[in-house]
Amino acid sequence: MFRFLAPALFLLGTGMAIAQTSGIPPEELTNTRRQAGDAINVCVDATGQSRAFDLDVARAIGDALFLEIKPIEGFGGFPVNGDGFMDELTLAMNNTCDMFMGVSVSTEAQVSEAFSITRPYVNIPFVLAVTNPDWQSLADIPLDQRLGTAMSSIGEMTYITWAEQRARSERWIRLPYADPDLMATRVLDGTIAGMILWQPALAKLQAERPEAQALRVIATAPVAETAIRVGALVSSRNTFLRNQVDQAIDALVADGTIDALLEQHHYLGHAGE
Amino acid sequence: MKIELMKTLFAATTALVALSGTAFAQGITDYKPVTAEMLANPPAEDWLMFRGAYNNQGYSPLDLINKDTVGKLQLAWAWPMAEAGIQETAPLVHNGVMFVQTNNNIVEALDAKTGTLIWQYRHTLAELPAAWSYQINQARRQKNSIALYEDKVILTTADAKIVVLNAADGKLVWEKQVLDYNKGYSYTVGPLVADGKIISAISGCSIAGTAGGCYIMAHDVNTGDEVWRFNTIDDPENPAQQASWGDVPPENRWGGTPWTTGAYDAETNTTYWGVGMPGPYSELIRGSGDGSVLYTNSTLALDVATGKLKWYYQHLPRDNWDLDSPFERILVDQDIDGVKHKLLVTVPGKNGIAFALDRDTGKYLWSKETIVQNVVKSIDADGTVHINEDLISHAVGEEHLVCASVSGGKLWQAGSYSPLTQAYFVPLTEACNTVAPTQTEFTAGNAVGAVKFGPRVLPEGITDAGLMQALAVNPTQGESKWQYRSRPSMTSSVLATAGGLVFGGDAARAVKAWDQETGEVVWSQTLNAPIGGYPMTYEIDGEQYLAIPTGYSNAASSISSAFPEIPLPTGAGNSIFVFKLPKSN
Numbered sequence: 049m050f051r052f053l054a055p056a057l058f059l060l061g062t063g064m065a066i067a068q069t070s071g072i073p074p075e076e077l078t079n080t081r082r083q084a085g086d087a088i089n090v091c092v093d094a095t096g097q098s099r100a101f102d103l104d105v106a107r108a109i110g111d112a113l114f115l116e117i118k119p120i121e122g123f124g125g126f127p128v129n130g131d132g133f134m135d136e137l138t139l140a141m142n143n144t145c146d147m148f149m150g151v152s153v154s155t156e157a158q159v160s161e162a163f164s165i166t167r168p169y170v171n172i173p174f175v176l177a178v179t180n181p182d183w184q185s186l187a188d189i190p191l192d193q194r195l196g197t198a199m200s201s202i203g204e205m206t207y208i209t210w211a212e213q214r215a216r217s218e219r220w221i222r223l224p225y226a227d228p229d230l231m232a233t234r235v236l237d238g239t240i241a242g243m244i245l246w247q248p249a250l251a252k253l254q255a256e257r258p259e260a261q262a263l264r265v266i267a268t269a270p271v272a273e274t275a276i277r278v279g280a281l282v283s284s285r286n287t288f289l290r291n292q293v294d295q296a297i298d299a300l301v302a303d304g305t306i307d308a309l310l311e312q313h314h315y316l317g318h319a320g321e
Numbered sequence: 322m323k324i325e326l327m328k329t330l331f332a333a334t335t336a337l338v339a340l341s342g343t344a345f346a347q348g349i350t351d352y353k354p355v356t357a358e359m360l361a362n363p364p365a366e367d368w369l370m371f372r373g374a375y376n377n378q379g380y381s382p383l384d385l386i387n388k389d390t391v392g393k394l395q396l397a398w399a400w401p402m403a404e405a406g407i408q409e410t411a412p413l414v415h416n417g418v419m420f421v422q423t424n425n426n427i428v429e430a431l432d433a434k435t436g437t438l439i440w441q442y443r444h445t446l447a448e449l450p451a452a453w454s455y456q457i458n459q460a461r462r463q464k465n466s467i468a469l470y471e472d473k474v475i476l477t478t479a480d481a482k483i484v485v486l487n488a489a490d491g492k493l494v495w496e497k498q499v500l501d502y503n504k505g506y507s508y509t510v511g512p513l514v515a516d517g518k519i520i521s522a523i524s525g526c527s528i529a530g531t532a533g534g535c536y537i538m539a540h541d542v543n544t545g546d547e548v549w550r551f552n553t554i555d556d557p558e559n560p561a562q563q564a565s566w567g568d569v570p571p572e573n574r575w576g577g578t579p580w581t582t583g584a585y586d587a588e589t590n591t592t593y594w595g596v597g598m599p600g601p602y603s604e605l606i607r608g609s610g611d612g613s614v615l616y617t618n619s620t621l622a623l624d625v626a627t628g629k630l631k632w633y634y635q636h637l638p639r640d641n642w643d644l645d646s647p648f649e650r651i652l653v654d655q656d657i658d659g660v661k662h663k664l665l666v667t668v669p670g671k672n673g674i675a676f677a678l679d680r681d682t683g684k685y686l687w688s689k690e691t692i693v694q695n696v697v698k699s700i701d702a703d704g705t706v707h708i709n710e711d712l713i714s715h716a717v718g719e720e721h722l723v724c725a726s727v728s729g730g731k732l733w734q735a736g737s738y739s740p741l742t743q744a745y746f747v748p749l750t751e752a753c754n755t756v757a758p759t760q761t762e763f764t765a766g767n768a769v770g771a772v773k774f775g776p777r778v779l780p781e782g783i784t785d786a787g788l789m790q791a792l793a794v795n796p797t798q799g800e801s802k803w804q805y806r807s808r809p810s811m812t813s814s815v816l817a818t819a820g821g822l823v824f825g826g827d828a829a830r831a832v833k834a835w836d837q838e839t840g841e842v843v844w845s846q847t848l849n850a851p852i853g854g855y856p857m858t859y860e861i862d863g864e865q866y867l868a869i870p871t872g873y874s875n876a877a878s879s880i881s882s883a884f885p886e887i888p889l890p891t892g893a894g895n896s897i898f899v900f901k902l903p904k905s906n
Binding site: 073074075076093128133137151152194199200201202204205208209212221222223224225226227230 | 572759
């Protein structure tokens, strides 16, 4: 149950990209405990790809624990290099959020003394989306075509790791995109042959842009499939809550609630780890 | 219901107060406009711009406070800053009034003789949604400079505006939305006023929405109309610049932020700016191969009339470690054997290497290492910089120990040049950290960050974090004149004066005066917090004053583990302390 925590805790204190903005003036950190009764503040990344799904999961957790969920668009909108990221996350978890949904549970997860990570409630893959009907997998795409990847994502990492083991002539040129909307536009206009992105980002695009229905998912072979385990952060001030949330996630995975939410939101993947 | 209504009314009342802008407006009755002539030749008693003059030297011709008298300095007054934040403020003085900006674009006018508040302007920032955490983070930094021109105070704001105030009472004259903060644009450096233009540079160039565009811009000083803009990461007129990004088109490029207010040479109507690192940091992630990714980490010389590029010089090509090179560019004139040499001297980047260029041509003259660094292997006689390719990661997670660290080395703290001793004084920090390209997916599917930095550590064999480096500068070489090492890191910019002194301070809350010739500390005073911002000096009624900002410092906290015996205050204490000599009678 806690095996994912070990690598995460190992990273404690390793810091983040700080360029010129690291550090939190102490006055910015509150030293108070919220008096909220049976309500908890549940934050989501305002720029997150799966906000609606994550809040549905939070409500299910709240129902299971007889807690009122107060959704808060916690924070988000960071630069591509992560500048200031840990500062704002620490501030949010210290000052505002009891729980923060939609967090990637991985060895690269950022942790600090202000929060700890729950067990994952869902596992959702990265996908390769193209428009060309003749392609069934990445291997079918000619090597002179370009690919887009969601910048800094685990899906991108898997592709880079594969590509670095091959000669330049045996791999696709990859362009990093920070904006999935722009990346989809470039697939649709033929600038790039396909894009590797998290499936909820594709589901969001297809829900919001009619022309994105032309995008279809094909296999990533010869590059391995990649998936993200998604969990939540819980404030370090409330270890009791952390244990309760873990138990609630177990129950929601077991009784099919999470799987039903996946289907409702048109997400691939499966409940739990 | 009643309670909710009352809450609403209370909020509305609060909003009205906030919107009113100027909280105090006693006004200045005899304010003398700052003319273009004064900006070109600043009166000795004033401090009219970021580093005192267009040349960015950070030098004052005042000499009442000197090696003989500095020991008698007494506190004249002190003032708390309007808000907490990271202390990077650069006070200006004119007409007996100190103008100082704090974070969130609050500007205060103080009686420079007594510290009494005259007026305060609070910029009404857009209420930033939670999705704009980066801008909120940036707004927390106290902006490094504002500008004075005619009867106006000019500032650039966290919500990407140019704001012009009436210097006499702090009332808003006009403001201009320069770029779209919804895309992520935000100002973190202040403007330079020259040739009838407000010249500044935008930040936020690492936000997804700003891909492909990072600008140095000029606006008409009277109307705010845009005159020109220069894109630091996309120059269609230079094929070499385009090729330097390899396969990466402009819409997939980030970075290139000019973090420090530029210099200006009126003789050639040229402005000089430094440019920061590329984004993403690692070429493995950004896809630029072995390209040099111009104009990141370069000095740019731009024609002020047109914004056209005159020349560029890249101090650190192919940056993989966030060792950006945007810091102060200093213009130095030296007459040697009847020949006038026009130099641009700088320690532009975090790796601490000093450079001198011919500022009319961009020709490389010399370079000199200062702190321990391992990213630049050699520099050819023609100025070609060769990086240490052994430190480039070729796999995700491949880690290298890199010196200097992402925190510097050199950082925003500006050095100063003294014509008196022809020496360049540079505050530096000895530090290394591990660097590894990685994927950081905090919010699932919504990644940020492409490089992981380890904790800052001292280089092997070094026990002192702080280094004050004096370089003897001439057209053919820069040689170490003296070094002053200290356990705590240097945390402020430095000020050189005609009194033969250099002022600056450190994480141990000590402001010091060094003898420019010898490096001997001839005065030291412990204050309330790490010394920060930009120390400056001015004169009123025949008395010279010395202003020292203090407060919260990244340069202290990022390397504080190197000097654990020196505790840092838990309160920021952002303040201005002003010293002067006792009256002789």
